[in-house]
Amino acid sequence: MVLVVLDHDGSKLRKSALEGVTRGRKLAEVLGGDVVGLLIGPGADAVAEEAKDYVSKVYTVTGADFETYTAEKWAKAAQAAAAAAGAKAVVAPASRTGRSWTPRLAYKLDAALLEDTLDSWAEGDKVFATKYSFLNRVLEKQAAGLPAVISVKPNTTPLAEPAGAGTVEPLSVELGELERKVEVLEKIVESGGKVSLTEADVVVTGGRGMGSAEAFGMIEEFADLLGGAVGATRAVIDAGWRPYSEQIGQTGKTVQPTIYFALALSGAVQHQAGMNKSKVVVAVNKDPDAPIFKESDYGVVGDIHQVLPAMIEEVKKLKSA
Amino acid sequence: MKYVAIIRQVPDGESKIKVEGGQVDLSGTTMILDQMDEYAVEEIIRLKEQHDGEAVVVAFGPERTEEAMRTALAMGADRGVLITAAGYVDPITQAAALAKVLAEEAPDVVFTGGQQADWDSQALGAATAEALGWPVITWTTAFELEDGKAKATHDLDEGAEVVRVELPAVFTAQQGLNEPRYPTLPGIMKAKKKEIKKIDAAELGVGGSKVEIVEQRIMELERKGKVIDGTKEPAAAAAELVKLLHEEAKVL
Numbered sequence: 264m265v266l267v268v269l270d271h272d273g274s275k276l277r278k279s280a281l282e283g284v285t286r287g288r289k290l291a292e293v294l295g296g297d298v299v300g301l302l303i304g305p306g307a308d309a310v311a312e313e314a315k316d317y318v319s320k321v322y323t324v325t326g327a328d329f330e331t332y333t334a335e336k337w338a339k340a341a342q343a344a345a346a347a348a349g350a351k352a353v354v355a356p357a358s359r360t361g362r363s364w365t366p367r368l369a370y371k372l373d374a375a376l377l378e379d380t381l382d383s384w385a386e387g388d389k390v391f392a393t394k395y396s397f398l399n400r401v402l403e404k405q406a407a408g409l410p411a412v413i414s415v416k417p418n419t420t421p422l423a424e425p426a427g428a429g430t431v432e433p434l435s436v437e438l439g440e441l442e443r444k445v446e447v448l449e450k451i452v453e454s455g456g457k458v459s460l461t462e463a464d465v466v467v468t469g470g471r472g473m474g475s476a477e478a479f480g481m482i483e484e485f486a487d488l489l490g491g492a493v494g495a496t497r498a499v500i501d502a503g504w505r506p507y508s509e510q511i512g513q514t515g516k517t518v519q520p521t522i523y524f525a526l527a528l529s530g531a532v533q534h535q536a537g538m539n540k541s542k543v544v545v546a547v548n549k550d551p552d553a554p555i556f557k558e559s560d561y562g563v564v565g566d567i568h569q570v571l572p573a574m575i576e577e578v579k580k581l582k583s584a
Numbered sequence: 585m586k587y588v589a590i591i592r593q594v595p596d597g598e599s600k601i602k603v604e605g606g607q608v609d610l611s612g613t614t615m616i617l618d619q620m621d622e623y624a625v626e627e628i629i630r631l632k633e634q635h636d637g638e639a640v641v642v643a644f645g646p647e648r649t650e651e652a653m654r655t656a657l658a659m660g661a662d663r664g665v666l667i668t669a670a671g672y673v674d675p676i677t678q679a680a681a682l683a684k685v686l687a688e689e690a691p692d693v694v695f696t697g698g699q700q701a702d703w704d705s706q707a708l709g710a711a712t713a714e715a716l717g718w719p720v721i722t723w724t725t726a727f728e729l730e731d732g733k734a735k736a737t738h739d740l741d742e743g744a745e746v747v748r749v750e751l752p753a754v755f756t757a758q759q760g761l762n763e764p765r766y767p768t769l770p771g772i773m774k775a776k777k778k779e780i781k782k783i784d785a786a787e788l789g790v791g792g793s794k795v796e797i798v799e800q801r802i803m804e805l806e807r808k809g810k811v812i813d814g815t816k817e818p819a820a821a822a823a824e825l826v827k828l829l830h831e832e833a834k835v836l
């Protein structure tokens with residue numbers, strides 16, 4: 264049995280859930296048994312209707328205790344589902360929250376943890392995975408015995424297709440003392456962009472060289488034109504020009520789009536860690552010696568306030584041609 | 585009160601890394617206190633300065649980790665405990681060993697870096713918390729003690745939240761939590777005399793690793809590096825760029 268913890272937004276499955284199902288099916292082919300799913304939190308019952316087409320059984324964990332996320336509660340719910348299913352492997356999204364509860368679960372199950380994996384598979388009774396390490400500069404292959412907890416890096420895996428109707432089974436999970444030690448006082452919601460950064464095919468990132476929050480209007484216009492998402496460097500977040508949810512890099516998000524625009528940013532290693540796997544990198548910087556040019560396929564040396572408006576015009580021409 | 589920072593020694597991100605025989609070879613690479621752990625060390629020193637008590641650094645790693653620990657002591661931590669083990673040991677196994685030391689130290693607050701700069705792992709803080717039966721708050725950007733509990737702000741996938749946490753608890757540090765101080769010369773001198781207790785991981789009954797690194801490969805992508813001068817005629821440069829992206833790279 265393989266358990267896949269399915270991420271959702273309260274009304275539908277997230278893309279990462281369907282990536283998880285694909286990984287789960289691949290593991291189950293070798294490990295044997297079915298793929299079962301778990302939905303936790305508000306909306307789980309509604310989403311189960313969609314989810315049951317992908318797995319043989321969907322466990323749901325809901326109720327007042329699961330209104331808000333904590334690593335302790337989610338690990339507890341996953342432990343209960345893993346036990347109910349007799350799972351040899353648990354697959355979960357390597358989102359920021361996913362990566363905060365999966366280590367707890369691995370410890371509870373005395374399991375190996377394969378984190379933020381690009382791919383994963385089983386051979387005999389061993390599991391293997393690939394992942395990046397050393398600030399995204401090394402690709403490594405890892406091996407572990409069972410049971411194993413595997414988190415899936417977003418945007419690495421084909422989305423699963425529906426495979427017929429499974430069943431839904433609510434699971435009741437009793438919280439212990441540990442799960443009551445964190446109280447959520449306040450949510451600080453940042454308005455996410457129209458396009459999810461980690462899933463975007465085009466990312467347009469501005470750095471400190473943009474000069475002001477207002478100048479990001481140009482970045483937004485360019486991103487909109489290309490159906491892409493807006494990114495920012497740490498320097499920009501520190502300046503308060505953009506929300507943290509747009510930060511790309513070691514301490515922000517990791518993106519791997521088809522095309523990455525690095526505009527008026529220097530290309531510090533910590534920033535590169537979040538974007539160095541992009542297919543094509545394009546840089547604009549007024550300093551010909553900026554490190555980002557060494558990490559780029561195409562670059563323009565020039566003032567962003569002159570070059571970007573011209574790029575916007577050229578793309579508009581291209582679109583209307 | 586007692587405050588602990590769990591630290592690691594990692595390669596300096598600015599230095600080249602090489603692979604020998606399918607494994608990363610760190611010989612000759614500059615090794616530093618993980619920059620994300622610097623936030624953890626700074627935070628426990630500040631806690632000690634504000635509330636009194638003791639600031640202790642704890643680590644699991646090879647002998648050389650002592651150098652990074654001295655850096656933390658030079659910043660102002662009081663003493664260190666180093667669990668020594670050679671080779672790769674996965675975070676779940678490390679957590680079991682760290683928990684034994686921490687259970688004995690009985691700190692109120694534990695901090696560690698949000699992500700490690702070598703294994704790109706975020707697991708150590710959460711796994712250690714689990715091993716101790718304590719809560720964990722990841723990616724902490726603000727922290728204060730309040731009525732024997734902690735109030736913390738931390739990052740989620742989208743947005744952030746403010747939480748109140750019963751202590752003892754583990755927190756992982758995010759950039760922005762504080763501005764780590766540089767060790768001063770007197771600090772470095774004093775650090776030489778501070779105690780570092782070393783314990784062999786085997787003595788704690790912890791051996792092996794649940795995860796094995798089968799093979800490592802450098803993955804730096806080759807970039808074309810085509811640069812157009814747009815200093816004199818920015819519009820023409822932009823037109824050429826868009827043409828290249830459309831016709832050559834075929835991404836627009």
Ligand SMILES: Cc1cc2nc3c(=O)[nH]c(=O)nc-3n(C[C@H](O)[C@H](O)[C@H](O)COP(=O)(O)OP(=O)(O)OC[C@H]3O[C@@H](n4cnc5c(N)ncnc54)[C@H](O)[C@@H]3O)c2cc1C
Nearest residue numbers: 470471472496497498512513514515527528529533549567
């Ligand atoms: C532990 C740690 C983690 C970190 N994590 C991250 C992270 O996740 N993400 C991140 O981004 N950073 C991170 N950093 C910070 C990182 O080291 C850099 O400080 C940061 O990326 C710099 O941002 P920047 O490139 O926008 O600014 P700068 O380095 O100041 O670069 C600005 C660039 O803009 C160019 N410029 C200026 N004006 C113009 C103009 N008119 N036209 C064109 N170009 C212009 C300049 O030539 C310069 O190259 C981290 C640091 C640490 C220590």
Ligand SMILES: Nc1ncnc2c1ncn2[C@@H]1O[C@H](COP(=O)(O)O)[C@@H](O)[C@H]1O
Nearest residue numbers: 396607608609646670671672702703797
């Ligand atoms: N980040 C890492 N990921 C995988 N293996 C590593 C890593 N760091 C060190 N190693 C390997 O662990 C062994 C001993 O490393 P160390 O004791 O840390 O010097 C060597 O074979 C290294 O290649």
